[in-house]
Amino acid sequence: MGKKTDMTRRAFLRRTAALVAVPAIIPSAALGQEGRAAPSERIVLGGIGMGGRGGGDLNWMMGQPDVQAVAICDVRRDRRERAKAMVDERYGNKDCAAYRDLRELLARSDIDAVLIATSDRWHTLASVMAMKAGKDVYCEKPCAVTVAQSRILADTARQYGRVFQAGTQRRSEGPFVFTVLLARTGKLGKLSQIMVHIWGRLFAGHVWLQPQPEPPKEELDWDLYLGPVPWRPYNRGYVDNRMGDSDLWAGGLHEWGAHTFDLCQWGNNSDRTSPLEYEFPNNDTGEGLVARYANGVELVTTAGHFKGSCGVRFEGDGGWAQCSDGQQPEAEPKSLLDEQQKLLDEYVQQTGRALDHVRDFFDCVKSRRLAAANAEIARRAHTICHVGSICMQLRRNVKWDPVKEEFIGDEEANRMRSRAMRAPWVL
Amino acid sequence: MKMLRMRPALLAAVAACVFVALSLPLAAQVAQPPAGRESGEEVGKLIAVLQSDAPPFDKDVACRRLAVIGTKDAVPALAGLLADEKLSDIARYGLEPIPDPSVDEALRAAMAKVKGRLLIGVLNSIGNRRDQKAVPALVKLLGEADQGVAAAAASALGKIGGLQSAKALERALGSAPAALRPAVGDACLWCARTLLAEGKRKDALALYDRVRGSDLPPHIVAAAARGAVLERGSAGVRLLVELLKSDNQELFGMALRLAREMPGAEVTKALVAELANLPVERRDLLSQALRDRGEAAALPPVSKPQGAGS
Numbered sequence: 001m002g003k004k005t006d007m008t009r010r011a012f013l014r015r016t017a018a019l020v021a022v023p024a025i026i027p028s029a030a031l032g033q034e035g036r037a038a039p040s041e042r043i044v045l046g047g048i049g050m051g052g053r054g055g056g057d058l059n060w061m062m063g064q065p066d067v068q069a070v071a072i073c074d075v076r077r078d079r080r081e082r083a084k085a086m087v088d089e090r091y092g093n094k095d096c097a098a099y100r101d102l103r104e105l106l107a108r109s110d111i112d113a114v115l116i117a118t119s120d121r122w123h124t125l126a127s128v129m130a131m132k133a134g135k136d137v138y139c140e141k142p143c144a145v146t147v148a149q150s151r152i153l154a155d156t157a158r159q160y161g162r163v164f165q166a167g168t169q170r171r172s173e174g175p176f177v178f179t180v181l182l183a184r185t186g187k188l189g190k191l192s193q194i195m196v197h198i199w200g201r202l203f204a205g206h207v208w209l210q211p212q213p214e215p216p217k218e219e220l221d222w223d224l225y226l227g228p229v230p231w232r233p234y235n236r237g238y239v240d241n242r243m244g245d246s247d248l249w250a251g252g253l254h255e256w257g258a259h260t261f262d263l264c265q266w267g268n269n270s271d272r273t274s275p276l277e278y279e280f281p282n283n284d285t286g287e288g289l290v291a292r293y294a295n296g297v298e299l300v301t302t303a304g305h306f307k308g309s310c311g312v313r314f315e316g317d318g319g320w321a322q323c324s325d326g327q328q329p330e331a332e333p334k335s336l337l338d339e340q341q342k343l344l345d346e347y348v349q350q351t352g353r354a355l356d357h358v359r360d361f362f363d364c365v366k367s368r369r370l371a372a373a374n375a376e377i378a379r380r381a382h383t384i385c386h387v388g389s390i391c392m393q394l395r396r397n398v399k400w401d402p403v404k405e406e407f408i409g410d411e412e413a414n415r416m417r418s419r420a421m422r423a424p425w426v427l
Numbered sequence: 428m429k430m431l432r433m434r435p436a437l438l439a440a441v442a443a444c445v446f447v448a449l450s451l452p453l454a455a456q457v458a459q460p461p462a463g464r465e466s467g468e469e470v471g472k473l474i475a476v477l478q479s480d481a482p483p484f485d486k487d488v489a490c491r492r493l494a495v496i497g498t499k500d501a502v503p504a505l506a507g508l509l510a511d512e513k514l515s516d517i518a519r520y521g522l523e524p525i526p527d528p529s530v531d532e533a534l535r536a537a538m539a540k541v542k543g544r545l546l547i548g549v550l551n552s553i554g555n556r557r558d559q560k561a562v563p564a565l566v567k568l569l570g571e572a573d574q575g576v577a578a579a580a581a582s583a584l585g586k587i588g589g590l591q592s593a594k595a596l597e598r599a600l601g602s603a604p605a606a607l608r609p610a611v612g613d614a615c616l617w618c619a620r621t622l623l624a625e626g627k628r629k630d631a632l633a634l635y636d637r638v639r640g641s642d643l644p645p646h647i648v649a650a651a652a653r654g655a656v657l658e659r660g661s662a663g664v665r666l667l668v669e670l671l672k673s674d675n676q677e678l679f680g681m682a683l684r685l686a687r688e689m690p691g692a693e694v695t696k697a698l699v700a701e702l703a704n705l706p707v708e709r710r711d712l713l714s715q716a717l718r719d720r721g722e723a724a725a726l727p728p729v730s731k732p733q734g735a736g737s
Contacts, residue, residue, distance in 0.1 A: 132613055134646030134677070159616055160650045161684040206491070208484045230487065230517040352715070367715050368683035415495050415524035420555070422516040423548030424575055426582060 037066035043365050046071040046105045046135075047115045048126055050083035053140055054117030057167070058083065060358050061115060061138075062090050067362060071097040073105045075221040076239075100221055102126055106133040113163075113365055116140060119242050120250040122227045124149040127164065128156045128427055136163040136365045138358070141258035143167075143378045145250040147386045147405060148418035150379040152427045157375035163364045165371040166378035168262045169357035170310060174344055176263060177355065179312065179323040181343045182336055183267035189318025191268060191297045196260035197311035197324065198301045202252040202286045202392060204245050209235035228421035253286060253392070254385045256310065257301075261388075262373065262381035263312040264299050272376075273402045274383040275299060278391040286392055291384055299384070390416050466496045473497075477504040486514055490521035499527040506533035515545045519552045531558040538564055547579040554583030562587060566595040569603070569611075577603070578610035585614030588621025593634050600641045612638055612647040619654055632658050645677035653681050657689070664689075664697045671701050671713065679709065686716040695722050702727065 036042075043066055047058040050072050062069050069090070072083040080098045087096035099105045106114070106129055113136040116126045124144045127137045137157075143166045144150040157164040170176040182188055211233035214222045222234045229247040232238075243249040265271050275291035291299040305311065311324030321331040331337050344355065353372055354360050364371045383402070390413050391398045399408040407413040421427065469492075476489040486508070493501045502525065508518035522530050535558070537549045550568070553561045561583070568580035581599065584592040596618055599611045615638045622631035635658070638651035652670060656663040667689065670682035686698055698717060702710055714726055 132609075134644060155620075159620075159653070160646060161653055161681045206488070208487075230520060231513050232484075232487070352718075367712055368680045369687060369715070369719055411526070412495055418524070418555070419494075420516065420519040420523045420548075420552055423544045423551060424579070426547075426551040426554070426579065 039068070042066050042068040043362055044110050044112045045069045045115065046073065046108070046111045046113075047083065047117070048073045048102050048105060048130075049116060049118030049122065049140075050074040050079045051117065051119075054115065055079075055083055055086060057115050057117050057138070057140070057358070059086065059090075061362075062087070064359060064362055066366075069096065071099060071105050071108065071111065073099040073102050075100060075224045077219050100218065101224060102129070106130055106135065111135060113138065113362075117167075118227075119248060120145055120254065121229050121248060124153050125228050125421070125425055125427060127153055131156050131160050131162040131164070134160070134162075136361075138165045138167065138361050140167040141378075142250050142254040142382060142385060143258070143375075144382050145254060145386075146416075146418050147383060149427065150382045150386065151405060154375040154379040161368070163361065163368065163371055164375040164378075165357065165361040165364070166258075166262075166373040166375070166381075167357075168259050168373045168378070168381070170259055170263060171266065171372045172353070172355050172357035172360055174340075174355050175323050175327075175329050176312070177347060178340045178343055179314065179321045179329045179331075180263055180267040181347060182319075182321040182331060182339075183314040183316070184269060185343070187318065187336055187339070188314055188316030188321060191314060191316045193298045193300060193315045194264045194268060195300050195302055195305060195311075195313040195315075195322075196257070196264050197303070197306045197309060198252055198256045198260070198286055199303055199309060200252050200255070201243075202284065203389075204243055204249045204251065206246050207244075208232050209237045212236060226422065228425040230422055250385075251389055253301075253388045254382075257385045257388065258382060259310045260312050261299070261384040262377070263310075265377070265381045265384075267312070267314050268293060268295070268297050268299075270295075271380060274380045274387070274400065276400055276402065278387055278398050278400065280391055280394075280396050280398075284392075286388070289388055289391065291388060301388075386417070467498075470496060470498055470501055474501050474504045477501075477508065483513055487517050490514075490517040493521040494524050497521055497525045499525070499529045501525065502527065502529045502533050506537065509533075509537040509549060510541050510545065512545065515541070516548055519548055523552050523555055531556060531560065534558065535561050535564065538568075543573065543576070546573075547575050550576070550579040550583050554579075554586040557587050559587055559589060562589065562591050562595075566591070569595060569599045574604065574607050577607055581607070581611045581614040582617075585617035586621075588618050588625070590622075590627070590630060593618050593622060593630060597634060597637050600637060600643075605642075608642070609644055609647060612641065612643045612651075616647070616650055616654065619651075623658065628658055645675055649675075649677040649681040652678060653685060656685055661691075661693055664694055667694070668697055668701055671698075671705065671709075683712055683716050686713065687719050695720065695725050699725050699727065 045061060045067050047054060047069060058069060061067050069087050072080065072087060074080045074083065080100065084096045084098040088094050105111065114130045116123060116130065116137060116139040118126055120142055123139055123142065127139045127143065130137050144153055183191060212235050214234045220239065225239065238245060238248060270293060275293050277292040279290040281288040285303065286301055287303055289301045306324040308324035308326040311322060313322035314320060319332050319336060321329060321336065323329040329337065329340065348355065354363060357372065360372045387398065387400050394413060398410055398413050401408055473489040473493050476485050490505065493505065502522065505518045505522045508514045522533065534549055534553050538546065541549060565580045565584050569577055571577040571580065581596060584596055596611055596615045600608065600615065603611050615634050619631040619634045622634065632655060635651045635654040639648055639655060656666045659666060667682055667685055670678045673679050698713060702713055705713060717723065717726055
């Protein structure tokens with residue numbers, strides 16, 4: 001091979017490697033002060049739902065050099081003020097706009113992307129509204145509380161070509177990624193079972209608390225707080241404990257399963273489908289709920305076993321591997337653990353993805369590729385949350401058609417796939 | 428915290444009807460009634476609750492249970508709540524899943540009886556149920572002065588789909604006030620999807636092209652462009668290249684997404700051919716899209732930069 005050809009090939013490979021291995025597409029010349037991107041290169045961000053998780057996510061996002069938060073929104077004044085103060089302090093000015101009504105934030109043409117970290121009932125609606133307003137969306141989990149919502153979310157993202165990232169951040173955390181890769185790459189042999197962690201209560205009840213006078217809208221906008229769920233008279237108790245009612249909290253399978261079912265789907269190479277059969281475990285805790293895939297693999301829920309939360313354990317005929325929050329991966333044979341760095345390096349090289357969920361989102365905002373936990377992936381993983389919850393509510397086995405997205409021979413269950421929204425909200 | 432208490436007699440009937448298993452920290456679980464058994468009797472009791480002077484909470488619980496087991500017998504009682512400011516939404520919650528045409532009749536009848544927010548809710552439920560018979564009435568509401576109602580009518584037409592809806596929405600694109608046009612544009616996109624599902628590709632394409640040519644926000648035009656490219660098959664490749672060349676960032680961004688979605692060697696060839704025509708930053712983005720297609724090998728070799736060492 002001639003010298004000229006070698007140089008050409010080496011130059012091309014260097015360029016290709018640079019484009020693949022460096023996810024952030026910001027030329028160094030475009031970096032502004034203190035290593036931050038010049039204003040013209042920045043993604044302009046709004047944050048909707050500024051509770052604890054929302055504030056944490058926004059802080060994480062503002063740490064990216066090419067992101068500028070310009071607005072926040074919350075129906076509670078105390079949270080609006082706290083979030084605005086956090087953003088203003090970051091940038092050393094008082095420019096952050098604070099909205100009570102998300103429609104005002106979404107109407108801003110300068111905002112490219114939004115973080116949605118409201119309570120569960122708002123996730124799909126706010127995401128769809130944002131995408132229809134031309135924004136890319138990072139939405140906390142669970143991204144949907146019904147089958148119908150999951151489908152509309154994915155369809156809207158596809159129709160509008162928006163980047164959507166579900167807040168299932170373990171798809172981008174090294175220890176979990178490595179554990180999943182062991183399963184996906186066949187190093188555990190043929191998979192037979194995947195244990196996934198669920199925790200705490202499965203469902204909230206449905207009660208109305210004693211009516212109280214509604215606070216002024218600027219203090220807490222009760223109408224917007226409820227959003228799409230049916231009306232009930234105001235009581236501060238709903239605000240202080242949203243997990244006390246089934247309208248305000250989707251339930252334990254959504255709370256934890258959004259994470260763990262997602263990892264199970266990924267490890268089983270099932271991102272485009274979901275389990276067919278769900279076996280009711282004859283209890284009210286959900287312990288031992290079995291969901292069976294077409295390839296025979298069984299997903300089994302458990303509140304025990306794992307030392308940390310959001311645990312997942314893949315078992316195959318060649319070994320097993322597991323990981324949970326705050327724990328290093330474990331595997332058998334133990335020699336598999338020696339491959340962690342190699343597998344992760346290969347993953348980053350092949351996919352070009354950052355092992356940082358927020359970074360992956362913003363890279364995709366710039367490149368327009370699908371995010372690691374995009375809406376279609378979220379749709380299928382969340383299906384397990386929805387169908388599993390219905391199985392538990394009906395207290396019987398159910399069968400699911402993942403192509404038609406309906407229960408087989410079960411009208412009662414099929415009726416539970418969607419819920420009418422309080423007007424004027426609609427998907 | 429004091430909770431509202433239901434009347435004892437109703438409590439016995441309704442407690443068994445709550446379809447969400449209670450899981451309160453210090454309370455015992457409430458067993459669910461076996462699914463499907465004695466549901467006729469249960470429906471009767473729930474209807475009685477709705478037709479009584481029971482407090483709103485009792486009626487709320489009854490509506491939720493009827494959503495799961497309600498029959499056509501429950502429709503009049505549920506429909507009777509559609510004009511109630513506080514209970515209209517939960518009544519629709521109960522009505523929407525009942526698979527009987529009497530629900531559609533009741534919702535259509537309610538269109539003439541309610542206004543404002545309640546009418547918007549009724550229209551939303553009509554759209555969710557895809558009631559074709561409601562189309563003429565919905566078309567009339569496209570010109571409603573209340574823009575929330577007009578938008579809801581457009582949304583419902585988009586979901587219901589069909590040629591009559593498509594034509595009405597197309598007309599509205601030209602005549603609707605500026606503030607309403609995005610909602611109409613969005614409805615056109617969903618309507619086009621239903622036309623495709625019915626095999627009416629030509630009509631869907633006409634609708635996509637109409638939206639593309641309308642005065643609408645760029646992201647809606649881009650969404651229509653997506654449909655126009657995908658449904659043209661190989662003829663769509665030329666349109667894809669046009670999008671790549673567009674100054675409009677939304678159209679270019681959609682082209683990048685389509686570059687990953689559209690399979691085939693012809694598409695790869697057209698994309699590679701376009702690389703040299705793009706400015707550097709756009710070339711990098713398209714190159715990444717080609718790699719995501721698995722077509723890194725199709726990328727042209729990079730010329731040695733001037734002055735670079737060997």
